[in-house]
Amino acid sequence: MVESRLSTIHPAMSSIEHDSMTALERRAGISLAAIFALRMLGLFLILPVFAVHAHAYAGGDSLVLVGLAIGAYGLTQAFLQLPFGAASDRFGRKPVIVFGLVLFVVGSAMAALADSIEMVVAGRALQGAGAISAAVTALAADLTRDQHRTKIMAMIGSSIGLVFALSMVAAPVLHALVGMSGIFWITALLALGAIFVVVRVVPDAPTVSRPAKGRLLDVLRNGQLMRLNFGVFALHLIQTTMWVLVPTALVSRGGLPLAEHWRVYLPAVLLSFVVMVPAIIVAERRGLMKPIFNASIVLLVIVQAGLYLFSQGVWLLGLWLTLFFVAFNVLEATQPSWISRIAPADAKGAALGVYNTLQSVGLFLGGMLGGYVGQHFGSAAVNLVCAGVAIAWLALAISMNAPPRRVVPAVAA
Numbered sequence: 001m002v003e004s005r006l007s008t009i010h011p012a013m014s015s016i017e018h019d020s021m022t023a024l025e026r027r028a029g030i031s032l033a034a035i036f037a038l039r040m041l042g043l044f045l046i047l048p049v050f051a052v053h054a055h056a057y058a059g060g061d062s063l064v065l066v067g068l069a070i071g072a073y074g075l076t077q078a079f080l081q082l083p084f085g086a087a088s089d090r091f092g093r094k095p096v097i098v099f100g101l102v103l104f105v106v107g108s109a110m111a112a113l114a115d116s117i118e119m120v121v122a123g124r125a126l127q128g129a130g131a132i133s134a135a136v137t138a139l140a141a142d143l144t145r146d147q148h149r150t151k152i153m154a155m156i157g158s159s160i161g162l163v164f165a166l167s168m169v170a171a172p173v174l175h176a177l178v179g180m181s182g183i184f185w186i187t188a189l190l191a192l193g194a195i196f197v198v199v200r201v202v203p204d205a206p207t208v209s210r211p212a213k214g215r216l217l218d219v220l221r222n223g224q225l226m227r228l229n230f231g232v233f234a235l236h237l238i239q240t241t242m243w244v245l246v247p248t249a250l251v252s253r254g255g256l257p258l259a260e261h262w263r264v265y266l267p268a269v270l271l272s273f274v275v276m277v278p279a280i281i282v283a284e285r286r287g288l289m290k291p292i293f294n295a296s297i298v299l300l301v302i303v304q305a306g307l308y309l310f311s312q313g314v315w316l317l318g319l320w321l322t323l324f325f326v327a328f329n330v331l332e333a334t335q336p337s338w339i340s341r342i343a344p345a346d347a348k349g350a351a352l353g354v355y356n357t358l359q360s361v362g363l364f365l366g367g368m369l370g371g372y373v374g375q376h377f378g379s380a381a382v383n384l385v386c387a388g389v390a391i392a393w394l395a396l397a398i399s400m401n402a403p404p405r406r407v408v409p410a411v412a413a
Contacts, residue, residue, distance in 0.1 A: 021151070024203055028143035029152040031201040032136055033159040035097070038194040039104060040160050042187030043073060043127065044167035047243040048265065049175040049183070052251060052258050056180070059117040063375035064368070067244045069120045071367020073107075073128025074240070077360035085134035085353040093139040093205045097198050100130030104191045112184035123184070130191075133356040137336070141352070142205045153336035160332050164239075165272065165325055168265035176259040216350045224342055227396045228335055229355050231297075233362035234393040235331050238300060238386045240366030245379045246321070249307075254314035264318045272325030279330050290402040293334055297394045299327040304387035308380055341403045 021029075050070060054060035088096040104127050111123030137156065144152045174183050219225055250256045250264060279296075283289040306320045336355070343351035373382050 025144050025152070027201070028140065028203050029155045031197050031203075032140050032143075032152070033155045034197050035136055035194045035202070036133075036156050037159040037163045038190045038197070039101070039130075039132070041163040041167055042104070042108065042190045044164050045171045045174065045183050045187060046070065046180075047240070048168050048171040048247055048261060049180070049258060050247075051244055052247045053175065053180045054117060057117040057120060058115060062117070062371075063244070064371040065117045065121065067367040067369070067371020067374075069117060069124055069367070070244060070370075071240050071364040072121050072124040074236070074360045074363025074365070074367065076125045076128035077131040077133070078357050078364060080129055080131035081134050081357040081360055082353045084131045085138060085356075088135035088138060093135050093142065094198055094202065096135045097132045097139070098195055100132035100135070101191050101195045101198070103127075103130035105188045105195075108184050108188035108191065112181045112188070127187075128360070131356075131360070133359070134353040137352040137356065139202070139205055141340075143203055153340040156336060162329075164332070165265075165269040165329065168321075168325075169262050169269055172259055172261040172265070216354070218344065219350045219354050222342075222344075222351075224400060225339065225351055225354070227400050228339055229358045230396055231331070231393055232335055232355055233358040234389050235300075235328065235335075236359050236362035237366035237369065238304075238389055239328060240363050241370035241373075241382060241386055242324070244367060244370030245374050245382055249311065249379065250314070250317060253312050254317050256314050264314060264321060268318055268322040268325055271322050272329055275326045276329040276333075279326075280333055283334065287402070289334060289338065290397075290400065292330065293338075294394065294397050296327040296330040297390055297397055299323055300390040301387050301394065303327065304383045304390065308383040308387070338403045 047070065051066055054066045054069070059065055084096055084100060107123045107126030107129065109123075110126060111120050114120045114123060137153070140152050140156060171183065174186065178186070247258065247261065250261055251258060254264070256264065279292050283292040303320050303324045306316070306323075310316050311320065336352075339351055339355055369385065370382055373385055
C-alpha cells in the first residue's frame with residue numbers, strides 16, 4: 001500500500017527494486033532530517049550558555065526561572081504535539097509544518113528582544129508552540145516504504161543527536177561573537193531555512209487514509225511502546241536537567257570561562273561519535289539493539305555517579321560529558337527506529353505523536369527540575385535525581401522484548 005502511494009508521486013518508483021531506497025525516499029529522509037536539525041539546533045544552542053548569561057536579564061538570578069526558560073518550549077510542545085499531528089491529517093503535512101515554523105520564528109524574535117527573564121520564557125514558550133515533530137515524522141512515514149522507514153527514523157533521530165552535539169561546541173563561540181540576543185536571531189534564521197526546505201525540497205505527501213478511531217488508546221495500552229515513550233521522556237529530562245548546571249560547573253569547578261567551553265565540548269563530541277557510530281552499526285547488523293540500548297542507559301547512570309563523586313577539574317568534567325554524549329547519541333538515534341518497528345502499521349502516527357509528546361514533557365520538566373532542585377538542594381542532588389530517573393528507565397528497559405531484526409525482502413528474479 002505504501003508502494004502504491006509512492007508510485008502516485010513518482011511513476012518511476014513502480015519499477016524500482018524492492019530492496020533499495022529510491023531517490024525520492026533518500027530526498028525525503030535527508031530533507032526531513034534537515035528540518036529537524038535546523039529547528040532543534042535553534043532550541044539546543046542556548047543550553048551550554050544560557051544558565052551563565054541569564055544573570056544579565058532582570059530576574060535572571062532565580063535558578064527556577066532560568067530552568068523554566070530552558071524548558072518552557074517543552075511545555076507548549078507537549079500540549080500541542082497531538083493537535084498539530086491531527087491538523088496535519090486534516091489540512092496536510094506541509095502547511096501545518098510551515099505554520100509551526102513561523103511560530104518558532106516569532107518566538108525566537110521575542111526572545112532576542114527580551115530584557116527580562118520572563119520575556120525570554122514567553123519567547124521560548126512560543127518557540128515550542130510550533131510543535132511540528134509529530135507532523136514531520138508522519139510525513140516521513142507517508143513518503144517511505146515499510147522496509148526503509150526504520151532507516152529514515154534513525155536518520156531523523158541521529159540528526160537530533162548530531163545537532164545537540166554541534167550546539168555544545170558552537171554555542172560558546174557564538175555567544176562570544178554575537179551574544180545571547182544574536183543566538184536567538186540565529187535560531188530565527190535557521191527556522192526560516194527550514195521553511196525553505198519544506199516548501200522547495202521536501203517531496204509532496206501522498207493522500208493517505210484517515211486513521212481508525214481508537215488507535216491512540218491502543219498505543220497507550222501497548223506496554224512495549226510505553227516503555228520506549230518513558231525512555232524518551234527520561235532521556236530529555238536528564239538532558240535539560242543537566243544543562244541547567246553544567247555550564248556553571250565548567251566555570252566554577254573547571255575554572256574555564258564561558259567563551260572557552262568549546263575546548264571541552266569539541267573533543268567530547270568528536271570522541272563520542274567515534275564510539276557512537278560503530279555502536280549503532282553493530283546494533284543494526286548483529287541484532288544487538290537491546291543490549292547496546294541498555295548499556296547506554298547504564299552509561300547514563302555512571303555519568304551521574306561520576307559527576308556526583310568526581311567532578312573537580314576540567315579533565316574529569318570533560319570525561320563525564322564525553323560519556324554522556326555517547327549515551328545520548330546512541331539512545332536518540334535508536335529509539336525512533338525501535339518505535340517504527342513495533343508500532344501497529346495503522347497507528348504509527350499515533351505512536352509517534354505520543355512519543356514526541358512525552359519527549360516534550362521531559363524537556364520541560366527537566367528544565368524545571370534542574371532549576372528547583374539545584375536552587376534548593378544543590379548540584380549534587382541534581383545528579384542523584386538524574387541517576388534515579390536513569391535507574392528507573394533501566395528497570396523498565398530490561399523487561400522489553402528485543403525489536404525484530406530488519407529483514408530485506410528478496411528481489412524478484
